[in-house]
Amino acid sequence: MSRPLERLRVIINHLDRHPAGIRAAPTSAQTVSYGHPQRLRYTLDNDLLTPEQRLFYEENGFLLIRNLVSKQDIDRFRREFERICRQEIKVPGLVVMRDVAIAKSEFVPDQRAVSKVQDFQEDPELFRYCSLPKILKYVECFIGPNIMAMHTMLINKPPDAGKKTSRHPMHQDLHYFPFRPVDRIVCAWTAMETVNRQNGCLVVLPGSHKGTLQEHDYPEWEGGVNKMYHGVRDYDPEHPRVHLEMEKGDTVFFHPLLIHGSGMNQTQGFRKAISCHYASGDCYYIDVKGTTQENIEKEVKEIIVRRHAVGDELTFKDTWAIRGRLVQGERISM
Numbered sequence: 001m002s003r004p005l006e007r008l009r010v011i012i013n014h015l016d017r018h019p020a021g022i023r024a025a026p027t028s029a030q031t032v033s034y035g036h037p038q039r040l041r042y043t044l045d046n047d048l049l050t051p052e053q054r055l056f057y058e059e060n061g062f063l064l065i066r067n068l069v070s071k072q073d074i075d076r077f078r079r080e081f082e083r084i085c086r087q088e089i090k091v092p093g094l095v096v097m098r099d100v101a102i103a104k105s106e107f108v109p110d111q112r113a114v115s116k117v118q119d120f121q122e123d124p125e126l127f128r129y130c131s132l133p134k135i136l137k138y139v140e141c142f143i144g145p146n147i148m149a150m151h152t153m154l155i156n157k158p159p160d161a162g163k164k165t166s167r168h169p170m171h172q173d174l175h176y177f178p179f180r181p182v183d184r185i186v187c188a189w190t191a192m193e194t195v196n197r198q199n200g201c202l203v204v205l206p207g208s209h210k211g212t213l214q215e216h217d218y219p220e221w222e223g224g225v226n227k228m229y230h231g232v233r234d235y236d237p238e239h240p241r242v243h244l245e246m247e248k249g250d251t252v253f254f255h256p257l258l259i260h261g262s263g264m265n266q267t268q269g270f271r272k273a274i275s276c277h278y279a280s281g282d283c284y285y286i287d288v289k290g291t292t293q294e295n296i297e298k299e300v301k302e303i304i305v306r307r308h309a310v311g312d313e314l315t316f317k318d319t320w321a322i323r324g325r326l327v328q329g330e331r332i333s334m
């Protein structure tokens, strides 16, 4: 194993020994600079993160907090998800996605047919995840006090059907987002059970958040790829990567330029995680015309036109403004 990776693993283990939520004395950018004056760009002054945690996010683009969400809350999210799968409740705006390997087979109202649900902002029980004070305290360290929940997902990675379609290609979430500035966006991703290499944990390229947004497209995978699962076009499989093995309730916060994906699920269980992408209430929308994001804009528009029978009047930007929900502070320009 390469040296930097070994060092990273040591730091992760070290961080693990701090119980979640431990408070360090208020720090300033100077106190964490260890002699070299260093501008902190990816984190804001706060009294929650330790200097080590702040530096870790600055350098690596993610921060793993063990045991952050309670088992009771996760059990409630799981029960709600199961009710949705059994079609006992209907949630406005919710997108239920099936794995491409079974997309054309008959639907059975059971979690085995659902690989993820998206846009659960109108489900009060699931949306509780996005407003948990424990999560928001961390989110505020990255994006500030005005917090919008922009995108919500519960991912139920199915046992691989033999074609490796349960993989998620390496990507940067910013590819999907027509808003900026990039450093005022963060994802919270919480394991709902043990997540490891066998069932397809998150895989990240540490430090990749310091790069720019890359071109994304469907990877050329023989067995097929799920709809809209774009990957970075020039993915280098030799790039050092870290597998984030997590236990129930562990939560990782990561930057929208961090390159990440997840491996295939080689178990018989459905690997569950719940996540929310947050943006600052004072972010602004951009026009993605002429940028690398044009291809995803086109796909989203095609789906919306088909689903809602609307024309061009609904823009990519509108689809985000409609979904976004304020969870703390003020909604200024979003």
Ligand SMILES: CCCCCCCCCCCCCC(=O)SCCNC(=O)CCNC(=O)[C@H](O)C(C)(C)COP(=O)(O)OP(=O)(O)OC[C@H]1O[C@@H](n2cnc3c(N)ncnc32)[C@H](O)[C@@H]1OP(=O)(O)O
Residues within 6 Å of the ligand: 095, 096, 097, 098, 099, 100, 103, 104, 118, 151, 173, 176, 225, 226, 227, 228, 229, 230, 277, 300, 303, 304, 319
């Ligand atoms: C508003 C949307 C905005 C989304 C923004 C992304 C945000 C992400 C931001 C955060 C970063 C996130 C990073 C990420 O997470 S990237 C992935 C994000 N993924 C999505 O947003 C996809 C969400 N899913 C959907 O919209 C629906 O499930 C779709 C549209 C896929 C099917 O919908 P529905 O079931 O109602 O439609 P239908 O029954 O009429 O079938 C239509 C056609 O589609 C075929 N089919 C079905 N399933 C799949 C599949 N899995 N793979 C391939 N094809 C599939 C099906 O066979 C049929 O084909 P054909 O018979 O016509 O040939």
Ligand SMILES: Nc1ncnc2c1ncn2[C@@H]1O[C@H](COP(=O)(O)OP(=O)(O)OP(=O)(O)O)[C@@H](O)[C@H]1O
Residues within 6 Å of the ligand: 167, 168, 169, 170, 197, 198, 203, 219, 231, 232, 235, 237, 260, 261, 262, 263, 264
């Ligand atoms: N050609 C590729 N293009 C883009 N992403 C890829 C490619 N090959 C693999 N990946 C991605 O790399 C990540 C890890 O891959 P993978 O499924 O093989 O796990 P792994 O790291 O090999 O773990 P294990 O060896 O335990 O299976 C996943 O996000 C996967 O989707």
Ligand SMILES: O=C(O)CCC(=O)C(=O)O
Residues within 6 Å of the ligand: 153, 155, 157, 168, 173, 202, 260, 261, 262, 273
């Ligand atoms: O849970 C996973 O497998 C990764 C999902 C992901 O990265 C995403 O949907 O953006």
Ligand SMILES: [Fe+2]
Residues within 6 Å of the ligand: 171, 172, 173, 260
């Ligand atoms: Fe992602």
Ligand SMILES: [Mg+2]
Residues within 6 Å of the ligand: 263
């Ligand atoms: Mg593998």
